[in-house]
Amino acid sequence: xxxxxxxxxxxxxxxxxxxxxxxAFSLRIHIAMCKHCHRFVQHLRLTIECAKGMKEELTSxxxxxxxxNNMTKK
Amino acid sequence: xxxQKLVEKHHKQMVVVARAIIGESLAEEVAQEAWVSVYRALPxxxxxSSIKTWLFTIVSNEAKTRLRKESRLVRMNENEETLTGYLxxxxxxxxxxxxxxxxxxxxxxxxxxxxxxxxxECIEKTLAILxxxxxxxxxxxxxxxxxxxxxxxxxxxxxxNVRVLLHRARxxxxxxxxxxxxxxxx
Numbered sequence: 001x002x003x004x005x006x007x008x009x010x011x012x013x014x015x016x017x018x019x020x021x022x023x024a025f026s027l028r029i030h031i032a033m034c035k036h037c038h039r040f041v042q043h044l045r046l047t048i049e050c051a052k053g054m055k056e057e058l059t060s061x062x063x064x065x066x067x068x069n070n071m072t073k074k
Numbered sequence: 075x076x077x078q079k080l081v082e083k084h085h086k087q088m089v090v091v092a093r094a095i096i097g098e099s100l101a102e103e104v105a106q107e108a109w110v111s112v113y114r115a116l117p118x119x120x121x122x123s124s125i126k127t128w129l130f131t132i133v134s135n136e137a138k139t140r141l142r143k144e145s146r147l148v149r150m151n152e153n154e155e156t157l158t159g160y161l162x163x164x165x166x167x168x169x170x171x172x173x174x175x176x177x178x179x180x181x182x183x184x185x186x187x188x189x190x191x192x193x194x195e196c197i198e199k200t201l202a203i204l205x206x207x208x209x210x211x212x213x214x215x216x217x218x219x220x221x222x223x224x225x226x227x228x229x230x231x232x233x234x235n236v237r238v239l240l241h242r243a244r245x246x247x248x249x250x251x252x253x254x255x256x257x258x259x260x
Contacts, residue, residue: 003170008161012241016215016222036175043176047248049184050197051216057198 002030007037011044077116081109084126087218088133094210094229095137096144104140108133126218130228138230160249179255193251196260200250204243211236212243 002010007030013019014027031038088108093101111132119128167173181187188194201209210229214220215236220228225236250260 004172005166005170012244013237036172040176043179043248044244046184047244047251048216050187051247053184053188054194054197055217
């Protein structure tokens with residue numbers, strides 16, 4: 001039986017489907033029974049979804065003009 | 075100009091990849107050098123990988139070459155810190171169960187959460203101060219949707235390192251959302 005501490009360490013691998021079937025199965029059983037770990041995994045998933053929704057902010061084009069200017073000089 | 079559009083779309087990510095390999099001070103310069111290589115190689119691009127993967131490979135190679143020239147040691151272990159206090163020993167009992175369980179979030183939908191400008195700002199600020207390699211792994215995986223294998227190749231780090239760095243970055247962002255939900259501040 002996995003412990004909560006282990007669940008907190010394995011949860012990214014679980015969401016990325018990087019666990020083997022036995023590990024994934026054990027984790028699913030655990031989170032079905034443990035509301036805290038269920039919440040932890042759910043929050044981690046929400047965090048990833050939030051970050052995805054912020055793509056615009058994270059990919060600004062601050063130095064694009066500088067690059068283009070540089071290119072035209074070469 | 076198509077090339078300009080390409081630069082506009084991918085330059086920031088190119089800098090992120092360069093920064094992860096060569097560090098902050100030379101990242102912008104290396105990314106710009108990479109664009110020169112891209113410009114020259116573009117007619118030969120055969121589409122065997124996605125354009126994004128191809129660009130990341132070029133900037134990654136450019137950064138590694140520069141790194142060798144600079145005879146520097148890359149500090150891939152710059153984020154060897156533990157998972158901060160957030161998932162530290164004090165969060166768990168001796169038997170490994172939660173002693174301080176994750177708090178309930180009032181808002182549990184990404185769309186609703188993102189309507190909050192202050193929270194968006196908190197996430198952005200936290201991401202900005204993550205160690206370079208950790209940030210790069212997170213951006214490449216969760217924002218750019220690159221596979222773990224592609225990230226290993228681009229950043230020249232092992233699969234297990236990618237997984238650990240990714241988890242650390244996600245947990246740090248989760249920690250800031252936790253704090254925001256609890257206190258209304260970053």
